[in-house]
Amino acid sequence: MVNWTYSKAFVLLYFAVMWPNQNVYGITKQDAARLKNIAFTKFNPAYLEKRRFAVSALKNLGMKMGPGSVEEHIREEARQLCLKLSEQGDAHPRDIADSLTVSVSNIVCSMVFGKRYDHDDEKFVELMKIVHKVLSQLEHGSSQLMMVFPFLRFIPGVNSTNRILVECINKVHEFLRQEITKHREILDSENPRDFIDLILTELQTKEKTDCFTEENIVWIIQNMFFAGTETTANTLRWGILYMVLCPEEQQKVQSELDSVLGTDHDVPTLAHRSQLPYTEATIMETQRIRLVAPLNAPHAPNEDTTFRGYDIPAGTQVLTNLWSAHMDPEYWANPEKFDPRRFLDTEGKVVSRPDSYLPFSAGRRVCLGEQLAKMELFLLFSSLLKHFTFKLPEGAAAPSADDCMRVTPPRVNMCITRR
Numbered sequence: 001m002v003n004w005t006y007s008k009a010f011v012l013l014y015f016a017v018m019w020p021n022q023n024v025y026g027i028t029k030q031d032a033a034r035l036k037n038i039a040f041t042k043f044n045p046a047y048l049e050k051r052r053f054a055v056s057a058l059k060n061l062g063m064k065m066g067p068g069s070v071e072e073h074i075r076e077e078a079r080q081l082c083l084k085l086s087e088q089g090d091a092h093p094r095d096i097a098d099s100l101t102v103s104v105s106n107i108v109c110s111m112v113f114g115k116r117y118d119h120d121d122e123k124f125v126e127l128m129k130i131v132h133k134v135l136s137q138l139e140h141g142s143s144q145l146m147m148v149f150p151f152l153r154f155i156p157g158v159n160s161t162n163r164i165l166v167e168c169i170n171k172v173h174e175f176l177r178q179e180i181t182k183h184r185e186i187l188d189s190e191n192p193r194d195f196i197d198l199i200l201t202e203l204q205t206k207e208k209t210d211c212f213t214e215e216n217i218v219w220i221i222q223n224m225f226f227a228g229t230e231t232t233a234n235t236l237r238w239g240i241l242y243m244v245l246c247p248e249e250q251q252k253v254q255s256e257l258d259s260v261l262g263t264d265h266d267v268p269t270l271a272h273r274s275q276l277p278y279t280e281a282t283i284m285e286t287q288r289i290r291l292v293a294p295l296n297a298p299h300a301p302n303e304d305t306t307f308r309g310y311d312i313p314a315g316t317q318v319l320t321n322l323w324s325a326h327m328d329p330e331y332w333a334n335p336e337k338f339d340p341r342r343f344l345d346t347e348g349k350v351v352s353r354p355d356s357y358l359p360f361s362a363g364r365r366v367c368l369g370e371q372l373a374k375m376e377l378f379l380l381f382s383s384l385l386k387h388f389t390f391k392l393p394e395g396a397a398a399p400s401a402d403d404c405m406r407v408t409p410p411r412v413n414m415c416i417t418r419r
């Protein structure tokens with residue numbers, strides 16, 4: 001059994017590796033979602049098949065080079081985002097949360113649906129509103145309480161979030177079904193263009209199994225969409241907020257970008273990443289100090305377990321406190337201070353596998369979009385900092401970043417000046 005003296009990070013790893021089941025009692029237990037998607041299903045053969053498919057689909061799409069590659073999709077989104085911010089000008093302070101969500105969602109759309117949407121596209125704006133609504137319901141106090149005290153889902157009023165969530169999810173499914181129908185009409189299994197084509201091809205070729213049914217593919221696609229949108233957008237929002245709160249750090253990132261990219265007006269590429277350690281370390285520090293899944297997704301042991309003298313019956317919901325690993329003073333001196341240098345070694349290179357650092361969790365349920373997310377964070381963050389300076393309006397009070405368990409950063413009106 002695990003020794004008491006082992007570090008928190010080890011304990012978290014133990015949870016993630018040994019207890020790969022996931023349980024969400026509060027929100028979705030009653031609906032069948034738990035059995036159909038990837039993130040909130042039991043660790044069983046059907047789950048493994050879905051996960052294997054999704055990992056390999058992302059890898060296939062990610063390996064494309066040149067036009068149509070994931071890197072090119074992200075860079076195109078970065079260009080469109082910079083264009084949008086430039087068009088808006090710097091006369092009025094504004095919040096960039098919505099623009100960031102649109103850009104990040106569009107990257108997922110490019111991979112999943114094979115197309116991006118204009119920032120003003122009515123249908124897309126409507127979809128974004130629904131995504132926001134779902135996530136704000138999940139962040140709502142009653143959802144959090146139901147997660148910890150599952151019996152509350154039976155209390156009328158407290159459980160109204162469930163009703164709203166189901167309504168929103170039905171609307172998202174309607175949108176996805178339309179996309180799937182359009183894809184099916186022109187599907188060429190020999191040349192799959194995107195995630196939907198890959199999954200439809202899988203559906204044709206695989207014998208009918210529990211995991212690749214018509215209904216399941218809607219849930220799997222929806223899962224990629226939700227898991228991949230707000231996590232990345234919120235991380236970027238925290239990153240920009242810390243640049244506003246720590247202007248000296250913003251300047252260091254910009255100096256590094258200028259010295260490597262010079263006067264090139266295009267957005268950076270992934271090839272620049274190794275030459276931009278301070279920028280990379282700044283993104284890592286953002287993910288350390290304000291990780292967007294502080295209590296991770298809920299897990300559960302597969303079988304009755306004893307852990308540190310506690311008997312934990314099979315299926316008990318366990319929330320792993322990733323935040324405590326990121327704030328452990330044994331590993332991180334002055335953990336509340338935003339300091340990217342902690343991720344640089346003595347030669348100024350990025351530390352590749354820092355201890356007590358788990359923004360994407362660990363073990364068999366580790367985030368399957370980690371590589372994609374890292375590409376997005378680097379390309380979007382570096383593009384924004386290369387082209388703009390972010391600061392508070394003259395005399396405005398500094399917003400607080402102190403609510404440590406907050407997933408979503410506060411909305412902040414900032415001056416965005418073209419460099």
Ligand code: HEM
Pocket residue numbers: 016022038039040051108223224225227228229231232235292293296297298359360361362364365366367368369370372373
């Ligand atoms: C900064 C961005 C992101 C962060 C911080 C993040 C973090 C996480 C975390 C903490 C988990 C739970 C792992 C566990 O249960 O132990 C997770 C699961 C997951 N993530 Fe991400 N994620 C990000 C982006 C993405 C993207 C871009 C995608 C895909 C498009 C994605 C897809 C998923 C999926 C499908 C799961 C469920 C995995 C499973 O249960 O097997 N995520 N993510």
